[in-house]
Amino acid sequence: MSNSFAGATQRTLSPFRYDIVGSFLRPQRLKEARSKFQNKEISADQLKSIEDQEIIRLVEKQLSVGLKAVTDGEFRRSWWHLDFMWGLDGVEKVFLEKGYQFQGVETRAETARLSGKIGFSSHPFIEHFKFLKQAAGEAAIARQTIPAPAQFLAELQRAENKARTDAFYSSSDELVADIAGAYQAAIRAFYEAGCRSLQLDDCTWGMLCDKNYWEARQQEGIKVSDIAKLYARVNQEAITGLPSDLIITLHVCRGNYQSTWASSGGYEPIAQFLFGIENISGYYLEFDTHRAGDFTPLRFLKDQQVVLGLVSSKIGTLENKQDVINRIKEAAQIVNINQLCLSPQCGFASTEEGNKLTEEQQWSKLAFIREIANEIWK
Numbered sequence: 001m002s003n004s005f006a007g008a009t010q011r012t013l014s015p016f017r018y019d020i021v022g023s024f025l026r027p028q029r030l031k032e033a034r035s036k037f038q039n040k041e042i043s044a045d046q047l048k049s050i051e052d053q054e055i056i057r058l059v060e061k062q063l064s065v066g067l068k069a070v071t072d073g074e075f076r077r078s079w080w081h082l083d084f085m086w087g088l089d090g091v092e093k094v095f096l097e098k099g100y101q102f103q104g105v106e107t108r109a110e111t112a113r114l115s116g117k118i119g120f121s122s123h124p125f126i127e128h129f130k131f132l133k134q135a136a137g138e139a140a141i142a143r144q145t146i147p148a149p150a151q152f153l154a155e156l157q158r159a160e161n162k163a164r165t166d167a168f169y170s171s172s173d174e175l176v177a178d179i180a181g182a183y184q185a186a187i188r189a190f191y192e193a194g195c196r197s198l199q200l201d202d203c204t205w206g207m208l209c210d211k212n213y214w215e216a217r218q219q220e221g222i223k224v225s226d227i228a229k230l231y232a233r234v235n236q237e238a239i240t241g242l243p244s245d246l247i248i249t250l251h252v253c254r255g256n257y258q259s260t261w262a263s264s265g266g267y268e269p270i271a272q273f274l275f276g277i278e279n280i281s282g283y284y285l286e287f288d289t290h291r292a293g294d295f296t297p298l299r300f301l302k303d304q305q306v307v308l309g310l311v312s313s314k315i316g317t318l319e320n321k322q323d324v325i326n327r328i329k330e331a332a333q334i335v336n337i338n339q340l341c342l343s344p345q346c347g348f349a350s351t352e353e354g355n356k357l358t359e360e361q362q363w364s365k366l367a368f369i370r371e372i373a374n375e376i377w378k
Helices: 028-038 044-064 082-086 124-136 149-156 162-168 172-192 204-208 211-219 224-238 296-300 321-331 359-376
Strands: 089-095 110-119 144-147 197-202 247-252 282-286 305-311 340-344
Touching: 028 044, 044 124, 082 089, 082 110, 082 144, 082 149, 110 149, 110 162, 110 172, 124 144, 124 172, 149 172, 149 197, 149 204, 149 224, 172 224, 197 204, 197 224, 204 224, 305 321, 305 359, 321 340, 321 359, 340 359
Parallel strands: 144 197, 197 247, 247 282, 282 305, 305 340
Antiparallel strands: 089 110
């Protein structure tokens, strides 16, 4: 092994040296059950029973590939983000004419829109987490994934939703305060349910890396740096003052829908804002293709971990092992090897449709990541 890896050690805290971003391909049995439920062929209780069984199986599978933090695969969700937003007070599910636009494909056309002031009184995800924690037992840390506050803010400020948001909030400050307050309450509820590792998923930073996005916003007279400051602020306010033994991580996504992507560009324009958010222990960053740029923006990291997403969850083919090791060596020229970890660049199924690979390929990817990590970090 290279001198770049001298002194490389394993970690006993999340994020771990080999890790996951969260979502897994939905088993066929679960897909069929969800379809039957939507067609009113089975009850909500029958669907829940099947979800429970499949989540138990998933946790066992995660443990079998050596994962030290496990998720429920987002098996009870349709979307990685909207299902959480729909569960907050003052938010409703709305169908649109157009979905999100990815490279050559459009998603289902759904959104989260305000029906009142934002708040948190209860949320179905809390019970979902309790089930995951029970399934994980003492064998692994149960990790909860939710969309970042900035992602919620961006959804409410979409062109299709802005008028409704403005009807309830006359100022950005008031909107940010209510989003942060609802998130604080939700995160504390997860903590009280036993959560000690919570991951915020955030596509907003991926968009801010994209040159086409900057140029479009600049034509509207909006500075990208102002948006970055706003997104950093709402994320910061939502995670300030939380219990010290709750580990918060953040995953920057560039779009992950049926193996396609949405944004492109290196992290340089946003690195100082992103890594300047306090109380984040680690960042899951996508580096699986040239679209993510090089590792030089990592120089702005402080003492946080960065989980390098060097293995693609979008394709079934395994990467070249030496190529992945060489990329980790490159990153270790910028930051200490013991600030680096390895994972897929994103989840395997950010929406219930899932990426275009098989379950067998999904598990092979995770075994591959573990093999590389165990060779580097002793």
